[in-house]
Amino acid sequence: MDLKDSPDEARFRAEARAWLAAHRPEPAARSAEEQVALGRRWQRALYDGGWAGLDWPREYGGRGATVIESLIWNEEYARAWAPDMTQLAVGLHLTGPTLIACGADWQKQRFLEPILKGDEIWCQGFSEPGAGSDLAALRTRGEIQGDEIVVTGQKIWTSFARYADWCILVVRTDASGSKHHGLTFLLVDMQTPGIRIRPLREMTGHAWFNEVFFDEARIPQANVVGEIDHGWAVVMTTLDVERGSSAPHAKLEVEVARLVALARRTPRGRGSALDDPGIRDRLAAFASEVRILRVTAYRNASRVQETGQPGPEGSTLKLSWSELNQRVKDLALEILGPAGLVPEGDPLAADDGFWAHELLWARAGTIYAGTSEVQRNILARRVLGLPRGG
Numbered sequence: 001m002d003l004k005d006s007p008d009e010a011r012f013r014a015e016a017r018a019w020l021a022a023h024r025p026e027p028a029a030r031s032a033e034e035q036v037a038l039g040r041r042w043q044r045a046l047y048d049g050g051w052a053g054l055d056w057p058r059e060y061g062g063r064g065a066t067v068i069e070s071l072i073w074n075e076e077y078a079r080a081w082a083p084d085m086t087q088l089a090v091g092l093h094l095t096g097p098t099l100i101a102c103g104a105d106w107q108k109q110r111f112l113e114p115i116l117k118g119d120e121i122w123c124q125g126f127s128e129p130g131a132g133s134d135l136a137a138l139r140t141r142g143e144i145q146g147d148e149i150v151v152t153g154q155k156i157w158t159s160f161a162r163y164a165d166w167c168i169l170v171v172r173t174d175a176s177g178s179k180h181h182g183l184t185f186l187l188v189d190m191q192t193p194g195i196r197i198r199p200l201r202e203m204t205g206h207a208w209f210n211e212v213f214f215d216e217a218r219i220p221q222a223n224v225v226g227e228i229d230h231g232w233a234v235v236m237t238t239l240d241v242e243r244g245s246s247a248p249h250a251k252l253e254v255e256v257a258r259l260v261a262l263a264r265r266t267p268r269g270r271g272s273a274l275d276d277p278g279i280r281d282r283l284a285a286f287a288s289e290v291r292i293l294r295v296t297a298y299r300n301a302s303r304v305q306e307t308g309q310p311g312p313e314g315s316t317l318k319l320s321w322s323e324l325n326q327r328v329k330d331l332a333l334e335i336l337g338p339a340g341l342v343p344e345g346d347p348l349a350a351d352d353g354f355w356a357h358e359l360l361w362a363r364a365g366t367i368y369a370g371t372s373e374v375q376r377n378i379l380a381r382r383v384l385g386l387p388r389g390g
């Protein structure tokens with residue numbers, strides 16, 4: 001592993017940096033509707049500029065970038081403070097790569113381009129009440145009737161379902177065998193009769209989450225990805241992509257720099273919060289930890305580049321990033337004091353609500369894409385070789 005850019009990578013970085021400097025739109029709007037609209041426009045700009053589907057193969061409209069180039073792009077993207085694209089992430093980072101790996105030809109032809117252009121938004125209908133970490137326990141029923149699958153049941157925590165055109169949905173088509181057998185992976189048009197969506201408000205004040213209820217929604221069998229009853233293999237492909245493709249140090253690096261600036265301009269006694277030795281210590285520790293994250297991200301990327309598989313570094317990265325992220329946001333609010341609790345308060349005092357929002361949002365990081373406990377279990381078994389817990 002070499003942490004310095006090769007000449008080709010340096011050229012790629014310079015090109016990415018220049019393009020982002022010339023095209024980056026203003027930072028994201030706050031309302032959900034505005035964020036979705038901005039996400040669609042920005043995705044189209046990325047597509048037109050040749051930056052959409054960076055790591056997708058060229059034959060599917062992507063850029064065919066290497067894993068290291070994708071990581072470089074993520075670093076430059078964070079440094080440019082370009083818009084957060086969570087609202088399009090399911091399509092770009094889960095559905096697209098899953099279809100490329102497991103989809104039928106017609107599915108690739110129909111769905112990949114609208115994802116790349118930002119024309120169609122996707123949501124992920126995996127979790128259910130009683131089936132989160134233990135996803136294979138899911139019970140939403142899919143009954144095969146002729147050339148359709150009739151879906152009845154409930155999903156929960158379905159981010160962006162209200163704005164989504166399509167959903168990757170996992171249902172149980174056979175309950176007679178082991179829980180990993182009998183699952184089927186479906187592509188579901190969210191306009192299908194029998195689908196009802198109820199928003200769930202999060203502590204940030206947004207309602208990105210939803211409950212999605214299916215009452216005999218009829219889905220064509222042609223929309224099955226892989227084979228009926230053998231959806232678990234497809235689910236694993238999706239989750240591997242979710243866990244293997246990240247550069248979380250990039251945004252955190254920028255945020256720690258913002259935090260230093262915040263400490264410098266926040267009055268404390270006769271000086272600023274940056275004069276407080278306790279705060280300086282924690283900021284210095286954060287800066288070192290971000291460096292360690294960066295090295296881990298490159299190690300992960302090198303491994304994916306060599307073997308095609310994320311190793312246990314993926315879990316190390318997710319675990320350490322999500323917990324460090326919370327500590328960084330905690331310190332920001334400690335520095336701001338009561339002013340930080342006013343989400344839309346005095347922009348100078350409260351940093352325009354940025355840190356308060358981030359503090360609350362950071363709680364989610366240790367839950368989605370595998371909770372911290374699940375990541376620790378993976379590391380315990382796969383790295384330390386410990387036996388399964390009771």
Ligand SMILES: Cc1cc2nc3c(=O)[nH]c(=O)nc-3n(C[C@H](O)[C@H](O)[C@H](O)COP(=O)(O)OP(=O)(O)OC[C@H]3O[C@@H](n4cnc5c(N)ncnc54)[C@H](O)[C@@H]3O)c2cc1C
Binds near residue numbers: 159369372
């Ligand atoms: C911001 C956000 C967005 C999300 N978006 C989506 C989405 O779009 N689509 C979707 O399908 N899901 C989504 N989720 C749901 C997410 O995948 C689940 O919350 C996650 O898998 C955990 O499942 P759970 O909430 O049911 O908790 P549980 O699995 O019930 O876990 C409860 C607690 O028990 C612990 N625990 C569970 N199993 C073990 C174990 N074996 N060993 C030790 N501890 C354990 C967990 O770590 C946790 O602390 C989202 C979640 C968040 C936070």
